[in-house]
Amino acid sequence: MTLSIGEISDRIFGTDVPFAVKAYDGSRGGNPDAVVTIDISNERALRYLVTAPGELGLARAYIQGDLLVEGIDPGDPYDFLTLFLDDFEAKRPPVGELAEILKSLGRKSFRVPELPAQEALPQWRRAVEGLRHSRKRDAEAIHHHYDVSNAFYELVLGPTMAYTCACYPDADATLEQAQEHKFDLVCRKLGLRPGMRLLDIGCGWGGMVKHAVQHYGVTALGVTLSAEQASWAQQHLKENGLDDRGEIRHGDYRDITETGFDAVSSIGLTEHIGVKNYPSYFKFNYDKLKVGGRMLNHSITRPDNKTPALTRGGFINRYVFPDGEITGAGTIISAMEDQGFEVRHSEDLREHYARTTRAWCRNLSANWDECVRDAGVQTSRIWGLYLAGSAIGFERNHIQLHQVLGQKVAENGQAPYPLRYDFGV
Structure with missing residues (x-):
């Protein structure tokens, strides 16, 4: 039968x-x-x-x-x-x-059909793009996810064009208010003041650069591997009259030659660089800072430091973040300390990211027809699955979001930092 x-x-x-x-x-x-x-x-x-x-x-x-x-x-x-x-x-x-x-299924059912065009190659076949986290392969991975279209991201992310975890000042805050609050929190943690120089690595559409230049009087350099992001962000700075002190550069952060920064922010980049590259990554940032300078690392994390950082073959790996790796906050803190940083503060914002991804879902739903016209129905379905699944992951503590603040301390142990942290927000 x-x-x-x-x-x-x-x-x-x-x-x-x-x-x-x-x-x-x-x-x-x-x-x-x-x-x-x-x-x-x-x-x-x-x-x-x-x-x-x-x-x-x-x-x-x-x-x-x-x-x-x-x-x-x-x-x-x-x-x-x-x-x-x-x-x-x-x-x-x-x-x-x-x-x-x-x-009953029959032999034909076991023949793999043509895969969706948006699916990335499995890890073992991605070697044609170079070793994992080589410059070429990182650029390909970023292109796979971020170069959809700026119009699509505006529909999903909203006016702030901030594609990282927001920080809600209260339960009734809007997504836009929460994103501005996040940028302000980072600025305060970094102790920014007029005349300082900020380096923002993985700057996205320039939200952190814009906020720091506009509200804290700094000179800021942002860098992103996405040409779409860089073009949009630089034009946005120009339209707001901030391009005299704010620059968005298209390129690999490892190509930055400038040094002597007062602060470094890295918001949503660590997930893309690979755990094995943490030592060189944090050493790079440490060397870019003046003595006394601070670095704020903001990234998705796991609730433990034992689970493999790279999840092979799953939906996220194949459709959203090829080569993406996340690990526990302890691994990040250890890597920062091993490169000379004194870790001053760490904070988990996972509930805020659950709220953020739910807000992005609502934007996608409200603008569904426009998103489909812009990116196609398949890509739009992928984003629906990705954002809703992420919200559940943050709610259930399967994934977290940590901000870790480190400081470059002088050899004699002196560093300009308050007796207790007081970020004022």
């Missing part, structure tokens, strides 16, 4: 699940009383699920439009994704049933 797709689903997942299943062969399965229905609409969807069981196969089928979810908000699939995280897991059928399932 050949099993239907609905029957196969029930053999693997059971019927006590938070979704119903319907398939192109006319069969149904899952929980008939569930609010959500997953529609395996064609043979290619089934092949995606069979050849890559788990999140990657589901993502491929959903991105291609072969797996449909009735009632889902593609810009904000938060509620849908939570269904799969609450005590839900597949079960391994008995050997006899497994053989019947495999026979």
Whole structure:
């Protein structure tokens, strides 16, 4: 007897699940009383699920439009994704049933279909772009994610064009208020004052540079690997009359030759450089500072220092941040200390990043049609999955966000720092 797709689903997942299943062969399965229905609409969807069981196969089928979810908000699939995280897991059928399932699926189901164009190569094949975290490969990874279009990012990020964790001064603050508050918090932690020189590594669209120049009277240099970001940010500084003291440079931070900075900010870059490069990265920043200067490192972290920094083969690695690596705050602090920094302060803002990603989801949802026109429906679906999944990860403490403040102290131990930190925000 050949099993239907609905029957196969029930053999693997059971019927006590938070979704119903319907398939192109006319069969149904899952929980008939569930609010959500997953529609395996064609043979290619089934092949995606069979050849890559788990999140990657589901993502491929959903991105291609072969797996449909009735009632889902593609810009904000938060509620849908939570269904799969609450005590839900597949079960391994008995050997006899497994053989019947495999026979019913047939050989054709095990042929990998054409992959979505947005999917990055697996780690072992990415070697054609150079060694991981080589200059060429880093540039390719940044291009993969950041060079969508400035218009798309404006729709998702909002007016501040800040693509890093915001810091909410209170529960009722808007995303824009929280992003400005974040930049101000960084400026205060760095102790910026008029006349100082700031280096902002991985500056994105220049939000930190703009805030520091406009509100703290500094001269600032920002650098980004994204040509799209650099062009937009420099024009924005010019439009606001700040380009006489603010510069956004397109290039690799390792090519910066200037030294003697009073402060260095690195907001959302450490995730991209690779843990093995932490020593050279923090040594670079240490050498750029004057004695007494401060560095603020702001990055996504893990809740422990044991989990491998690079997650291979998952949705994030293949569709969002190729070569991205995150580790615990302890690893970052140790690396900073080993390069000479005295770590003055560390703070976890993970709940703030959960709020931030939820706000980006709402923007994507509200501007869905425009986002699709600009970037295409597949890319827009990827962003919906990515942002909603990230919000859940921060909420459940699977990932965190740490700001770590270090200082370059004189050989005699003297450094201009208050007896207790008081950032005033």
